[in-house]
Amino acid sequence: MIEVNHLVKQYxxxxxxxxxxxxxxxxxxxxxxxxNGAGKSTTMNIITGYxxxxxxxxxxxxxxxxxxxxxxxxxxxYLPEFPPLYPDMTVNEYLEFVFDLKKVALPKKAxxxxxxxxVRVDDVRGRLxxxxxxxxxxxxxxxxxxxxxxxxxxxxxxxxxxDPKQIIEIRTLVKKLGESHTVILSSHILPEVQAVCERVIVxxxxxxxxxxxxxxxxxxxxxxxxxxxxxxxxxxxxxxxLASIGGxxxxxxxxxxxxxxxxxxxxxxxxxxxxxxVFRAMASGGWPILSMRSSELSLEDIFLQLxxxxxxxxxxxxxx
Numbered sequence: 001m002i003e004v005n006h007l008v009k010q011y012x013x014x015x016x017x018x019x020x021x022x023x024x025x026x027x028x029x030x031x032x033x034x035x036n037g038a039g040k041s042t043t044m045n046i047i048t049g050y051x052x053x054x055x056x057x058x059x060x061x062x063x064x065x066x067x068x069x070x071x072x073x074x075x076x077x078y079l080p081e082f083p084p085l086y087p088d089m090t091v092n093e094y095l096e097f098v099f100d101l102k103k104v105a106l107p108k109k110a111x112x113x114x115x116x117x118x119v120r121v122d123d124v125r126g127r128l129x130x131x132x133x134x135x136x137x138x139x140x141x142x143x144x145x146x147x148x149x150x151x152x153x154x155x156x157x158x159x160x161x162x163d164p165k166q167i168i169e170i171r172t173l174v175k176k177l178g179e180s181h182t183v184i185l186s187s188h189i190l191p192e193v194q195a196v197c198e199r200v201i202v203x204x205x206x207x208x209x210x211x212x213x214x215x216x217x218x219x220x221x222x223x224x225x226x227x228x229x230x231x232x233x234x235x236x237x238x239x240x241x242l243a244s245i246g247g248x249x250x251x252x253x254x255x256x257x258x259x260x261x262x263x264x265x266x267x268x269x270x271x272x273x274x275x276x277x278v279f280r281a282m283a284s285g286g287w288p289i290l291s292m293r294s295s296e297l298s299l300e301d302i303f304l305q306l307x308x309x310x311x312x313x314x315x316x317x318x319x320x
Contacts, residue, residue, distance in 0.1 A: 009053055017206045
């Protein structure tokens with residue numbers, strides 16, 4: 001659906017975006033991550049056609065954004081970090097204005113009713129935008145992006161400035177929209193990205209430094225492959241059963257932490273996921289697993305590891 005090929009954006013001697021390439025499949029929700037000044041918003045603005053690239057191309061469902069901008073932009077709904085709303089219009093006036101501006105061929109009333117119901121702004125359609133809360137303004141911006149039923153949604157920090165309840169509501173809405181749209185989501189709230197996105201891209205200093213599923217990146221970037229578990233059962237027998245699992249490299253007994261319950265650290269050979277084998281071995285012995293946690297990196301750990309070194313030259317990146 002989206003193809004970004006060798007994208008470069010140069011401002012004088014500074015390269016804000018440095019030879020970035022990636023694809024987004026139809027129906028995919030992609031998390032787009034990077035620290036402030038990494039080039040995220042610049043890349044998103046180029047994808048939407050708001051900025052031109054110094055080099056490279058962006059293609060939306062076969063339409064190149066510069067060669068065929070009208071066809072490409074019809075496929076895109078864009079919610080910038082600060083939605084460009086007209087504060088002296090009512091919600092309804094603004095959405096009708098955008099509908100006419102986009103020259104949408106759908107029945108106006110039915111289409112706007114559907115969108116307002118989806119983003120839950122029905123109860124404020126008659127109010128001036130300037131009198132709305134930050135959360136409602138974000139919803140109106142999202143409604144504007146959805147007008148015309150674009151196949152691609154690009155959302156730049158859609159939950160910035162919202163309270164926890166509003167964040168959860170927008171997160172739920174984005175997941176629902178992902179069922180029928182291709183979505184690129186930029187956010188600084190990493191648990192939000194992990195909860196919503198199937199795949200993440202990380203850029204730093206204009207370079208693409210990682211591209212893949214969070215669990216794939218975690219396994220690639222983790223220096224070890226350990227599990228820590230607590231098992232109710234005879235310590236020696238449990239340890240022997242763990243040691244006999246295929247692909248097991250090391251079992252360390254950590255002692256009794258609850259009456260009759262023992263902690264163990266187990267380390268698998270590189271590339272082996274032994275969680276299911278551990279479960280089956282313990283179930284076979286009739287020994288309940290009371291807890292199990294992995295030492296693999298969280299998305300926050302991944303982000304920090306990939307962006308903390310300002311001299312990184314990992315242009316090829318991890319993952320895909």
